[in-house]
Amino acid sequence: MDDQSLVQEARRGSDRAFAVLVRAHERALYCTAYSILGSSWDASDAVQGAFLEAYARLDTLRDAARFRPWLLRILVNTCYEALGKRRRLVPVGEAPEREGAALGEAHTFIGTETQLDLFRALRTLDEEQRTVLALRYFADLRVDDIAAALDVAPGTVKSRINRALARLATSLDRSTPLEVQE
Amino acid sequence: MSCHEVLDALESYIAGDLDDREASRVAGHLATCPACGVAYEETRLLVSELKDLRNALQPTRVFGEVPQMSTSVKQRERGPRRRSWGRAWTVAAAALVLALAGAVALITVPSLARTVPLPVGARLDDLQRENQAVQAQNQALQERVTKLEARVESLTGDEVTVVPTSEEDLPDEVTMAVQQVVIEFIKAQYAGDVRRLKSLSSPALQARIDEHPDEYLRDDAGAVSFAQITDVGVSEGLYVTFVRLSDTKVFSDSQYQEDFSVKRAGDRYLVETMEMDA
Numbered sequence: 001m002d003d004q005s006l007v008q009e010a011r012r013g014s015d016r017a018f019a020v021l022v023r024a025h026e027r028a029l030y031c032t033a034y035s036i037l038g039s040s041w042d043a044s045d046a047v048q049g050a051f052l053e054a055y056a057r058l059d060t061l062r063d064a065a066r067f068r069p070w071l072l073r074i075l076v077n078t079c080y081e082a083l084g085k086r087r088r089l090v091p092v093g094e095a096p097e098r099e100g101a102a103l104g105e106a107h108t109f110i111g112t113e114t115q116l117d118l119f120r121a122l123r124t125l126d127e128e129q130r131t132v133l134a135l136r137y138f139a140d141l142r143v144d145d146i147a148a149a150l151d152v153a154p155g156t157v158k159s160r161i162n163r164a165l166a167r168l169a170t171s172l173d174r175s176t177p178l179e180v181q182e
Numbered sequence: 183m184s185c186h187e188v189l190d191a192l193e194s195y196i197a198g199d200l201d202d203r204e205a206s207r208v209a210g211h212l213a214t215c216p217a218c219g220v221a222y223e224e225t226r227l228l229v230s231e232l233k234d235l236r237n238a239l240q241p242t243r244v245f246g247e248v249p250q251m252s253t254s255v256k257q258r259e260r261g262p263r264r265r266s267w268g269r270a271w272t273v274a275a276a277a278l279v280l281a282l283a284g285a286v287a288l289i290t291v292p293s294l295a296r297t298v299p300l301p302v303g304a305r306l307d308d309l310q311r312e313n314q315a316v317q318a319q320n321q322a323l324q325e326r327v328t329k330l331e332a333r334v335e336s337l338t339g340d341e342v343t344v345v346p347t348s349e350e351d352l353p354d355e356v357t358m359a360v361q362q363v364v365i366e367f368i369k370a371q372y373a374g375d376v377r378r379l380k381s382l383s384s385p386a387l388q389a390r391i392d393e394h395p396d397e398y399l400r401d402d403a404g405a406v407s408f409a410q411i412t413d414v415g416v417s418e419g420l421y422v423t424f425v426r427l428s429d430t431k432v433f434s435d436s437q438y439q440e441d442f443s444v445k446r447a448g449d450r451y452l453v454e455t456m457e458m459d460a
Binding site: 013014015016019023026027028030031034044047105106107108109110111112114115116118119122133137138140142143158161162165168169174 | 189190193194199224225228229231232233234235236237238239240241242394396397436438458
């Protein structure tokens with residue numbers, strides 16, 4: 001069943017339909033939140049919070065077919081709130097978590113060595129760049145939807161994506177022909 | 183089209199976001215410019231690696247409990263709650279044991295949050311604070327729980343792992359009777375047998391089944407398979423037990439949970455409420 005029908009069923013009160021939506025999107029949301037927040041437990045909380053809010057506000061979603069961009073927009077806000085809170089609480093910046101260590105993490109890394117390298121490289125990007133890449137490739141959003149979620153112009157999203165890809169290639173020691181001159 | 187413009191548009195080109203005219207201009211340039219051709223291949227590779235990376239992270243927390251969590255919000259909005267868990271402890275313990283025993287990572291917070299009365303439109307911060315408090319309680323509980331062991335029993339012909347939840351002892355025959363009615367109820371759900379379902383239900387639940395049969399029938403879900411059932415607890419005069427199960431169609435690669443409260447009516451036990459946990 002597609003998102004649209006599931007949203008409609010969930011609106012009619014089917015918790016089961018909403019559970020299916022959660023299942024379908026939890027991984028994309030988690031990976032996105034983790035990319036933004038850099039902490040697996042914060043990411044977990046953010047995803048939980050975003051689903052809860054989406055559930056409570058399901059009636060305010062105008063176009064049921066646009067559930068995912070809408071959900072991601074909620075998630076981004078939830079993540080930003082968490083970042084704001086963290087900055088108020090911990091003035092020392094982000095303490096990186098070690099990836100791959102299954103114990104004490106809210107996820108397990110089940111990828112290859114190459115993927116682990118990419119994963120590490122991704123974490124060296126700044127928050128803005130990590131966020132656009134996550135929304136683009138983990139959440140599969142269109143540039144327009146990313147722009148709406150981040151409240152910036154589509155052109156800004158495009159150039160952020162380009163710069164982030166170039167940075168990523170550099171830190172992977174690959175050639176960076178994509179680098180766009182400023 | 184200049185190299186600069188092409189490089190600028192590569193990502194959109196790979197994503198298929200360009201219109202036909204732009205796309206063919208980029209393609210034309212790539213065919214004649216080896217440097218941009220290399221850039222194209224490398225970007226395409228990087229993008230596809232990034233997309234795959236999503237599958238390399240396996241979240242260990244289960245978010246599917248969310249809807250159940252907010253059910254209490256919804257019920258409040260609809261009117262008086264059908265029941266309130268007075269002795270949250272028993273229920274919390276049962277939920278915790280299931281979460282621990284069911285190879286599902288720590289997701290006890292949402293299950294527990296159901297026992298916290300949620301104000302309508304509660305702000306998420308408040309909720310998170312409550313959750314933190316509950317989390318602390320969980321840890322204490324967890325220690326107790328690890329001391330308890332599961333056992334396997336045969337209920338109405340089905341092998342089910344029974345998870346003990348508390349040290350209080352109900353008579354064995356009560357526990358067995360409650361668990362049996364619950365197992366029979368689930369079987370009737372999967373058989374799509376409304377009459378049988380209602381014969382196992384209290385009048386209140388019978389009315390609810392008539393009203394929303396689709397919430398109770400699972401005949402589109404294939405064959406049921408029982409994973410675990412908790413020991414029976416008591417909450418406000420009702421017997422409480424949780425069952426974890428899966429089936430061959432809808433929940434074929436994951437389990438879900440049904441939370442039951444059962445009422446004694448003379449010499450019979452009848453299901454008073456059944457709520458689904460994802």
